[in-house]
Amino acid sequence: MELRHFRYFKVVAELQHFHQAADALCISQPALSNQIKQLEDELGTKLFNRVGRHVEISEAGSLVLASITHILNDVERMKDAVAEIESGVAGTLRVGVIQSVNALYAQDLALAFDSICPNVSLCIEELSNDEITTKVEQGELDIGIGFAHGPVYKNLAFTELFKEKWSLICSISHADSAKHVLKGEAHDLKAILLPNHFETRRIVNKYFLEHNIPVNNITELNSIIRILAFVRNSRSFTILPSSFAALSSTEPLQSFDLSSAITPRVVGMLQAQNRITKRSASIFTDILSEQLSGTLG
Numbered sequence: 001m002e003l004r005h006f007r008y009f010k011v012v013a014e015l016q017h018f019h020q021a022a023d024a025l026c027i028s029q030p031a032l033s034n035q036i037k038q039l040e041d042e043l044g045t046k047l048f049n050r051v052g053r054h055v056e057i058s059e060a061g062s063l064v065l066a067s068i069t070h071i072l073n074d075v076e077r078m079k080d081a082v083a084e085i086e087s088g089v090a091g092t093l094r095v096g097v098i099q100s101v102n103a104l105y106a107q108d109l110a111l112a113f114d115s116i117c118p119n120v121s122l123c124i125e126e127l128s129n130d131e132i133t134t135k136v137e138q139g140e141l142d143i144g145i146g147f148a149h150g151p152v153y154k155n156l157a158f159t160e161l162f163k164e165k166w167s168l169i170c171s172i173s174h175a176d177s178a179k180h181v182l183k184g185e186a187h188d189l190k191a192i193l194l195p196n197h198f199e200t201r202r203i204v205n206k207y208f209l210e211h212n213i214p215v216n217n218i219t220e221l222n223s224i225i226r227i228l229a230f231v232r233n234s235r236s237f238t239i240l241p242s243s244f245a246a247l248s249s250t251e252p253l254q255s256f257d258l259s260s261a262i263t264p265r266v267v268g269m270l271q272a273q274n275r276i277t278k279r280s281a282s283i284f285t286d287i288l289s290e291q292l293s294g295t296l297g
Contacts, residue, residue, distance in 0.1 A: 001039065001042055003071075003072070003075065004035065005035055005036075005038060005039040006039075006068045006071060006072055007025075007072065008021070008025060008032055008035045008036060008039075009036060009039055009047065009061075009064070009065070009068060010065065010068055010069065010072065011024055011025055012032070012036060012048065012055065013048075013057050013061065013065050016054050016055055016056060016057070017053070017054050017055065018032060018033060018036075018055065019053075036048070043060070043064065045058070045060040045061075046058050046060065046061075047060060047061035047064060048061060066138075069138050069139070069140075070138060070139055073138060073139025073140055074139055074275065074276075076139075077139060077142070077275065077276050077278065078276055079091075080092065080278050080280075091120060091121070091278065091280065092120065092121040092122075092123065093113075093117075093120050093121070093122050093123070093142050093143075093278065093280045093281060093284060094123045094125070094140065094141045094142050094143075095122070095123065095124045095125070095141065095142065095143045095144070095145070095284065096124075096125050096126075096127045096131065096132040096135055096136065096141040096143070096144045096145070096146075097124055097125070097126055097127070097132070097144075097145045097146075098126070098127070098128075098129055098132065098145060098146050098147065098267070099126055099198075099200075099224060100164065100200075100224070100241055100243070100244070100267070101145045101267065101292075102124070102126040103224050103225070103244070104243055104244070104246075105291065105292060106124050108291060109124070109284075109287060109288065109291060110122055110124060112287045112291065113283065113284055113287055116283055116287075117280055117283055120280045122284075125141075128197070128198070128199075129146040129147050129199055132144035132145070132146045132270065133146065133153065133156065133270065136156060136270050136271065136272055137155055137156060137272060139272065139275070142271075142278060142280075142281045142284075143269060143270070143271055143281055143284060143285065143288075144269070144270035144271070145161070145267065145268070145269055145270070145288070146267070146268070146270055147199060147265055147266065147267060147268075148160070148265075148266035148267075148268055153270065155272065155273055156270050156271065156272060156273065157270070157271050157272075157273050158268050158269070158270055159268050159269045159271075159285075159289075160266055160267075160268040161267050161268050161269060161288060161289070161292040161293055162266075162267055162292055162293065163264040163265065163266055163267070164241035164242070164243070164264055164265040164266075164267055165241065165242045165257065165258075165259050165264045166203075166207075166239060166240070166241060166242060166257075166258040166259065166261075166262040166264070166265075167239070167240065167241070167242040167245060167255040167256055167257055167258055168181060168182060168237055168238075168239050168255070168256040168258060169228070169231060169237065169238050169239070169240060169244065169245050169253050169254070169255050169256075170189065170231060170236065170237040170238075170253065170254050171231060171232055171233075171234075171253060171254065172252060172253070172254045174189060174235055174236075174237070174254075175254040177189050177235070178237050178254065178256060179256075181213060181214075181237060182256055184211055184212045184213050184214070185214075186214060187214065187216070188216070188235060189216070189235055189236055189237045190216060190217050190218070190219060190234065190235065190236040190237075191215050191216075191217070191218045191219070191236065191237060191238065191239075192218075192219050192221060192227050192230045192231050192234075192236045192237070192238045193218055193219075193220055193221075193227070193238060193239070194220065194221070194222060194224075194227070195220045195222055196220075198222075200240065200241075203262060203265070204239045207239065207258070207261060207262050211261060219236070224240065224244055227240070228244065228253065231253065232253060239258065239262075241265070242255060242257065267292075269285060269288055271285075
C-alpha cells in the first residue's frame, strides 16, 4: 500500500466517477482503475460499486475513506511541520471558527498573525460547531474555535477562551415593547432569529419555552449582520450573544442583559490530541489567548 493509492482512492470517492477522477489526477483511466484494483486486492475487499456511468463507495470503502482521510491529513501536517523547520514558519494554517468569532474577532486575529507569520497562508473558515469538531478530529483543520460541549471532547483538547453572555436586542424606539417580551407578556414585536440548525437558535428556543415567552411570528436569517440590520429597521427583536449589539454601525441598538435567564456559553479552542503541532499553530494559539482570553460576550 502506497500513499498514491490513498490519494487516488480519495479522489474517486469524492467524484464518484473514474473518468473525471482520472482527469483530475492527470493520469489515464486504465492506470487509475489498475491502482484502485491494487488497493482492493491488498485489502481483500471491493471499494466501489458501479451504478451506470458512476460509482458508489461500498460499505467497506466508507470505512477505508475515513482512515485514509486521517492518514493523508497527518502526512500534510507532517510535511508542513518539516518545512517550517527547514525554512522558518511557512506553509498553510487552517482555522475553523463559529459565526460569532468570525464576525467579531477574525479580522484582528488574522492581522496579528500576519504581522508575525507573513509567509504562512492563513485560511479562516466559518463553520458550524459540529463541522469544526469533525474537521479538527479528521485533521482537516489545525485549530477550531467552538463551544464547550459537556465536560470534555473525545480526542480533542478544549481550552476555554471566554464566555458569551446573552442579550435581547432591539431598536431603541421599540425598547418599551421589548420589556413586555422579557416579562413573558403579550407584545407586537417579530422575532428575527438564526435558523434552527444553529446552536444559538436552539438556546433561544429553550429560553422561549422555559420562560413562556410568546412569539408572534419569526423571520429566519442566517447572517448576524442581516439580523441586526432587520432589527434596526423594523418592529422586531433578536436574542444573541451580547457582543453583537456592538456591530450596529449606523444606529445604536438597545440591549437587555439575559445573564440571569440564559447561562453564558463557553467559547474555546479545539485541537486534536497526540498529533504534530506546527509552529504556526502554536503562534496562532498564543495570539488567541492574548486577544480573546477573558473577553466578555
